[in-house]
Amino acid sequence: MRILITGSSGQIGTNLGLYLQERGHYVFGVDKRPNTWTRDIETLLQDLSAPYRTHKGGIGVEYPPDLDLVVHLAAHAKVHELVQQPHRALENINMTFNVLEFCRQNNLPIVFSSSREVYGDIHRYITEESYADFAFTESPYSASKISGEALIYSYAQCYGLRYLVFRFSNVYGRYDNDIERMLRVIPHFIREINAGRPITVYGEDKVLDFTYIDDCVGGVASAIEKLVGGEIANHTINLAYGQGNSLVAMAGFIGEALGKEPDMTIEPARIGEVTHYVANVGKARALLDYTPQTSLRDGIHKAVEWSLNWWENHS
Ligand SMILES: NC(=O)c1ccc[n+]([C@@H]2O[C@H](COP(=O)([O-])OP(=O)(O)OC[C@H]3O[C@@H](n4cnc5c(N)ncnc54)[C@H](O)[C@@H]3O)[C@@H](O)[C@H]2O)c1
Known part of the structure; x- marks a missing residue:
């Protein structure tokens, strides 16, 4: 497969990129900064939060042809930092919009990295996927992930986007x-x-x-196979231990x-x-045979x- 990973210089992007490459897939990374751990992932340096939307291709540059899928991981990923700097939550939303436009214009499925933060501070202790409720938005970061999910669901409705949304937790x-x-x-x-x-x-x-990285990457990789292979699409899945x-x-x-x-x-x-x-990981088990x-x-x-x-x- 030919996979574009945004945020490929980050923690999950680096682990996922190397994992996929080791299994023979082509990985093209996009990040605003170089990878500090490995040189093995081909990386285009680009700020994905800039408003490129009028450009052809949605995010404004020539990407490799014949891609099969986009994994969108790029984000400001730290809850507390976004409480202090809420404009960065808006950048998260811009990034997701730009990447979605790219997927729409190139007819590509997307895997989106959402977060357990979308559940808010659930004193109700219910973590079944359909129970997320924006009324419990706890922070600007959480709002940016809820917005990202909402954009994805709207693109699925209006443009037939195929997606999988993962809600990660402390990888x-x-x-x-x-x-x-x-x-x-x-x-x-x-x-x-x-x-x-x-x-x-x-x-x-x-x-x-807390989710050990190999469980996370293994779950995402098996989801990529199933999404590209047409076995599953349009699910929102908790991925944790x-x-x-x-x-x-x-x-x-x-x-x-x-x-x-x-x-x-x-x-x-x-x-x-x-x-x-x-996390309730029952859906991941059922759809992906996920066994942390x-x-x-x-x-x-x-x-x-x-x-x-x-x-x-x-x-
Ligand atoms: N790691 C976790 O525990 C966890 C938990 C829940 C959700 N997530 C989500 O998963 C994704 C990956 O997380 P991570 O831990 O690898 O984060 P990370 O910070 O290590 O990686 C994110 C990458 O995005 C890049 N990035 C940020 N702004 C950008 C921009 N404007 N243009 C291009 N690239 C940009 C950063 O440079 C970074 O390399 C994030 O979306 C995060 O919110 C992670």
Whole structure:
């Protein structure tokens, strides 16, 4: 297959791009910045949030011919940053619009990276896909994902777009340690605990569904095959591990893997953040034969090993 991945220099894009290439597929990446982990993904540097809509092809440049599918991952992906800089949520919406126009004009199916944030802070604890409700929008990031989903559904209605929307949740494990660009909790805790520095946990009772990268990428890759093959289309699917863990437990696993006791301070959860999410992954199981393999404890041990290895070879 010939697959265009937007956001190919990011965590999921890098892992997915390499995974697909290893299996013989052609991957063309688009990102506004170069990939800092690998040179193996051909990458066009382009800001996808600019209003290119009058240009031919929707996003304004010549892309490789005969593409089979677009995976749209490019976004400002940090909830708290978008609370502080809400204009970046609007850029997320522009990006999705531009990419959708490209798909419409080139008759391409799309895989869209949405988020568990669309459920809001569900004290109702219902995570079945059809229960997302925009009345519970918790943050500008969440609004940008709801908008992205809404645009996709409207393109399916009006232009026959074929799509799969994935709602991801705390993906971790590899190619995610560019903490200066984007502070992600697991790589951040690995670095701080390893260095013997204190960490702050925002939300003692916060329970989240952490997804090991290979489970995420495996689920997306099997969905791509099925979407391009015409087996499935037009579904919205939770992709996560399907179990909740507290941040305190997660930090404990990191300490265990490093052989160090975390020095933890607990603060209240920050504004805009979801404090409880456990995915119902029944639909992913049914449609994609998705069977997540990696528990948080095992995944953290692998993530720690990957980080230590990376530092050893790149410092
Ligand atoms: N990783 C997770 O835990 C998680 C959870 C839920 C949803 N998601 C979604 O999945 C997608 C991928 O997440 P990720 O963790 O790989 O994020 P990431 O930040 O690592 O990657 C996103 C990429 O998009 C690029 N980008 C941002 N603005 C751009 C622009 N204007 N033009 C071109 N490229 C641009 C960034 O440079 C970055 O490389 C995102 O849409 C994110 O919102 C991720």
